[in-house]
Amino acid sequence: MNSTPAAKQKILIDTDPGQDIDDLLAIWFAMLRPELDVVGITTVTWPTDGRARLVKRLLRYLNRTNVLVAAGMAYPLRPFSADEEAAQHNLDRVMNHRSFAEPHDPADAPDDLDAVDFIIRSVEQYPGLIILACIAPLTNIATALRRKPEIAKKIKHIALMGGETALNRREHNIAFDYVASSIVFTSGIPIVMGTWSVTRQFTMTLTECDTAFRHHRGELPIAMAEAIKQWHPAQSWKPGPVMYDLFPIVWAFDKTYYNTLPMSVRVETTGEFTKGMTVPWGDSKNIEVTTDVRAEELKQFYLSTILG
Numbered sequence: 001m002n003s004t005p006a007a008k009q010k011i012l013i014d015t016d017p018g019q020d021i022d023d024l025l026a027i028w029f030a031m032l033r034p035e036l037d038v039v040g041i042t043t044v045t046w047p048t049d050g051r052a053r054l055v056k057r058l059l060r061y062l063n064r065t066n067v068l069v070a071a072g073m074a075y076p077l078r079p080f081s082a083d084e085e086a087a088q089h090n091l092d093r094v095m096n097h098r099s100f101a102e103p104h105d106p107a108d109a110p111d112d113l114d115a116v117d118f119i120i121r122s123v124e125q126y127p128g129l130i131i132l133a134c135i136a137p138l139t140n141i142a143t144a145l146r147r148k149p150e151i152a153k154k155i156k157h158i159a160l161m162g163g164e165t166a167l168n169r170r171e172h173n174i175a176f177d178y179v180a181s182s183i184v185f186t187s188g189i190p191i192v193m194g195t196w197s198v199t200r201q202f203t204m205t206l207t208e209c210d211t212a213f214r215h216h217r218g219e220l221p222i223a224m225a226e227a228i229k230q231w232h233p234a235q236s237w238k239p240g241p242v243m244y245d246l247f248p249i250v251w252a253f254d255k256t257y258y259n260t261l262p263m264s265v266r267v268e269t270t271g272e273f274t275k276g277m278t279v280p281w282g283d284s285k286n287i288e289v290t291t292d293v294r295a296e297e298l299k300q301f302y303l304s305t306i307l308g
Contacts, residue, residue: 008037009253010129012122014072014115015245016045016136017054018095021231023135024058024224025306026245030133031062032305035253038067039122039130042115044140045176046074046088050095052110057101060108061220072115072140076177096234100227119144120151127154131252134160135245137173142180145187152187159248160184161194163278165263165289171196174267175276182267185278185287192260192288193278194247201295202243202302206232209240216307246302247290257301259292 013030017023030036043051048071055069075085088094101108119140123130132155134141145152162173162181174181185191204212206228213225228241250257264282268274 006035008035009131010037010039010126011131011133011249011252012039012119013041013133013249014119014136014138014140015041015043015055016051017043018047018051018098019093020235020244021097021228021241022243022245024054024100024227025241025243026135026249027055027058028062028220028224029246029302029305030249031059031064031067033249033253036249039126040068040070040118042070042072042119042140043110044072044115044136045076045094047091047095048072048074048115049110050098050101053101053108054098056108056110057105058220061223068111068113068118070113070115070118071110073143076137076139076180077142077183078177078179093234097227097231099230100223115140116143116147120148123151123154128156130155131157131159131248133248133252134158134162135173135248137176138162138180138184139177142177142183145183152189155189158184158189158191159194159251160191161199161244161247162196163193163265163267164196165265165278165280166195166197168277169196170274170276171278174278178267178269178276181276181278182269185265185267190288191286192248192251192290193265194244194251194258194290196244198258198290198293199244199247200242201293202246202298203239203241204243204299205240207240212303212307221307243302246298250298250301257294257298258290260288261291263287263289265289
């Protein structure tokens with residue numbers, strides 16, 4: 001008797017590569033997993049075109065140029081001061097490994113698509129089938145929900161890296177655009193949240209990366225080793241790549257590596273000291289929240305995928 005192969009899980013990845021290295025590392029993994037059908041990749045937060053170029057270069061290394069890459073919202077929906085905007089334009093901070101997409105090549109230009117419209121179109125093309133894998137502030141997703149609210153009922157899940165419930169912490173992806181985060185969290189879409197304290201348990205040291213990537217016989221591993229070298233001085237408090245952003249990718253097709261617990265969670269949008277925090281509150285049990293991870297097994301799974 002012939003068995004029917006399982007259908008691939010369709011995902012759309014929303015990302016902000018350039019400031020931290022784990023976005024590219026997570027996308028690399030996603031593109032190699034046979035269980036996943038990546039229908040597209042969108043970028044968010046200025047410079048969205050520059051971030052898209054990093055993704056396009058990665059896809060060129062992987063011979064996956066068929067995957068569409070759309071640049072999206074440059075600034076958050078929340079109030080954004082002139083000082084914040086000026087800080088955002090510090091390329092050495094927010095695009096510290098932009099050398100990954102250098103020298104400049106016209107082939108790395110993002111596709112001629114508006115990311116928000118592309119998200120809407122993809123969800124409508126595959127109603128009930130797409131998981132949005134969100135590894136960035138949620139500005140693109142919230143804008144799509146504002147632009148066309150009815151898509152909320154057509155999204156299978158949102159799997160996101162962001163927030164924290166076990167510690168008193170404002171996690172970046174949620175806090176950077178707390179208005180967008182609140183829109184998403186109250187949308188009624190099934191959400192699973194990879195928290196800061198759990199997703200950070202999978203780390204790779206610089207020595208591990210150098211051994212695994214630089215000594216590997218492939219253009220992409222060598223280029224990634226150089227990108228990690230360029231990135232680390234900007235975030236030198238980390239031992240090496242902290243693989244926060246792998247969570248939504250893995251969870252989309254294998255839920256066994258992370259433990260989760262249903263919780264009632266809301267995004268604080270008004271508190272002087274708590275604005276941008278994810279706060280356990282109420283009894284709706286509306287969010288699946290990570291509580292633990294089999295980090296060492298996950299590391300081996302990750303490395304065996306990207307390096308063979």
